[in-house]
Amino acid sequence: xxxxxxxxxxxxxxxxxxxxxxxxxxxxxxxxxxxxxxxxxxxxxxxxxxxxxxxxxxxxxxxxxxxxxxxxxxxxxx
Amino acid sequence: xxxxxxxxxxxxxxxxxxxxxxxxxxxxxxxxxxxxxxxxxxxxxxxxxxxxxxxxxxxxxxxxxxxxxxxxxxxxxxxxxxxxxxxxxxxxxxxxxxxxxxxxxxxxxxxxxxxxxxxxxxxxxxxxxxxxxxxxxxx
Numbered sequence: 001x002x003x004x005x006x007x008x009x010x011x012x013x014x015x016x017x018x019x020x021x022x023x024x025x026x027x028x029x030x031x032x033x034x035x036x037x038x039x040x041x042x043x044x045x046x047x048x049x050x051x052x053x054x055x056x057x058x059x060x061x062x063x064x065x066x067x068x069x070x071x072x073x074x075x076x077x078x
Numbered sequence: 079x080x081x082x083x084x085x086x087x088x089x090x091x092x093x094x095x096x097x098x099x100x101x102x103x104x105x106x107x108x109x110x111x112x113x114x115x116x117x118x119x120x121x122x123x124x125x126x127x128x129x130x131x132x133x134x135x136x137x138x139x140x141x142x143x144x145x146x147x148x149x150x151x152x153x154x155x156x157x158x159x160x161x162x163x164x165x166x167x168x169x170x171x172x173x174x175x176x177x178x179x180x181x182x183x184x185x186x187x188x189x190x191x192x193x194x195x196x197x198x199x200x201x202x203x204x205x206x207x208x209x210x211x212x213x214x215x216x217x
Contacts, residue, residue, distance in 0.1 A: 004131070006129060006199065007129060008212040051134055054133050054134040070134065072134075075195070075197070076195075076201050077159060077170075077200025078112050078191055078195040
């Protein structure tokens, strides 16, 4: 699955998009675990959210191939 | 249409934002203009860079506008946010709210900027003379 990165997460991934090996129906928690294993610097962020199809997702929400998945570090607009 | 939401790489025009919310039914317009400050925690800021997850940011900004109409008797709301590199004194955000009475306009405008800073996926990078850092407003 494709995962989009923004802000500091783009620096952590070294790219604005990475691929993760996940099967359809995996939870957000599982996705975060996988990413944190591969990119330990994610753990150093105070917090971060995952968005699925432009909506903030919760830990138990599921992701499927074709979903637009994005990692949202703490926002700082305005 | 009573909502105008935009993310733009071009400079924001404050007067046209105010003109857009002006309406015959409104008795007051409240405007918040965000500007680029020249220092942060005593350190000189050369410029700021704003990045947006545009599709989601627009969606979250629309949610704020919908909430505003539910919470206060407001005629029109405009939220414009800039992206790209901005120099000191430039304007990253303009919010304009028109209402029949000032209380609604003040409250709605404050709610809009406060919520934008919490929920809208836009990020700011501060660029100093000796480096740069992504700002985490809510770590």
